[in-house]
Every structure is written in structure tokens, then in C-alpha cells.
Amino acid sequence: MTYVRSAVLALTLCLGAGSVEAAPKPVAAAAPAQPDPDEATGFTHTAIEIYRIAPGQQQAFLEFIAKCDEANRIAGLPPRQLYVHSDGADWDFILVQPEHTPADKAAALDKAWDQVGLPSGAAFFFEIRKYIASHTDTDAIGPTTAKAYLDSIKK
Numbered sequence: 001m002t003y004v005r006s007a008v009l010a011l012t013l014c015l016g017a018g019s020v021e022a023a024p025k026p027v028a029a030a031a032p033a034q035p036d037p038d039e040a041t042g043f044t045h046t047a048i049e050i051y052r053i054a055p056g057q058q059q060a061f062l063e064f065i066a067k068c069d070e071a072n073r074i075a076g077l078p079p080r081q082l083y084v085h086s087d088g089a090d091w092d093f094i095l096v097q098p099e100h101t102p103a104d105k106a107a108a109l110d111k112a113w114d115q116v117g118l119p120s121g122a123a124f125f126f127e128i129r130k131y132i133a134s135h136t137d138t139d140a141i142g143p144t145t146a147k148a149y150l151d152s153i154k155k
Helices: 058-074 103-115 122-129 146-153
Strands: 045-053 081-084 093-098 132-141
Touching (some): 058 093
Antiparallel strands (some): 045 093, 045 132
């Protein structure tokens, strides 16, 4: 079964330049999941995913991600942290979440995944790719501070 990484939701949706409507206020963030930290460093590895969505698929992509977040909720995990493009580079959405599911939540997440009817394995790969024009992701350490990271090299 495919596991889903999880994190905090902080939606910041701003309307396009020149709009006279007010931008919605960010949604209050839930407490982040406490994933298993890296044993060597003690830091949490965070996945940062940048999506450019296929034309006309923005709503369908967000509906799919909302379904993934519902599986997280059922499993006792917070939703992903979502950022919505408002100006600048050519991405549509950024998702930020722990790189790994906490070990004590993996079985519950797999069960919730099935409960909400999400595809697994290759079926997941084909389903999510329907919405994506391009996608990049990276594994980062954090969140942290400059001091905490610098202190880690002194160990």
C-alpha cells in the first residue's frame, strides 16, 4: 500500500494583480505531525513539492489532495501545508509535508487511504499524473533555525 506523507495546512490564496476583490485570509494552521526525526541529526526531513497543473485541472487536483488530506484526518494526522500561487514564477501549488509518515501512524493511514477510496501503487501514479503538467520535489531538513543547524555540525 502507498503511504501518504502529512503536514500542516496553511492556505494563502491571493487573487490576481489588479483585482478589486480582497484576498481570503490564511487558514489557521494545525499543529504539525511529529514525524520520526533522522537518528543521526535529530532533524525532520520535509518534502517540498512544486506543481504546475495541467490546463483546467486546478480544481480537480485540489479535490484529489483534499481527499488525501481526509485520509490523514481519519488517521489522526494533519493535512498537508498548501501554498497557492499568486504572482511570480510558473508554479500553481506548493505542498509541504514531512518526508515520512510517523511509524505509529502508518497502519492507520493505510486503512484510511482505503476507506476514502484512494488508489495505491501504480494506480496512484496514473491518477495524480492526470492533473499535473510538471512537478518537482525535494527533501529538505526543517523547519529549523540557523543556530540549531549550525549547532548540529558541532556534535
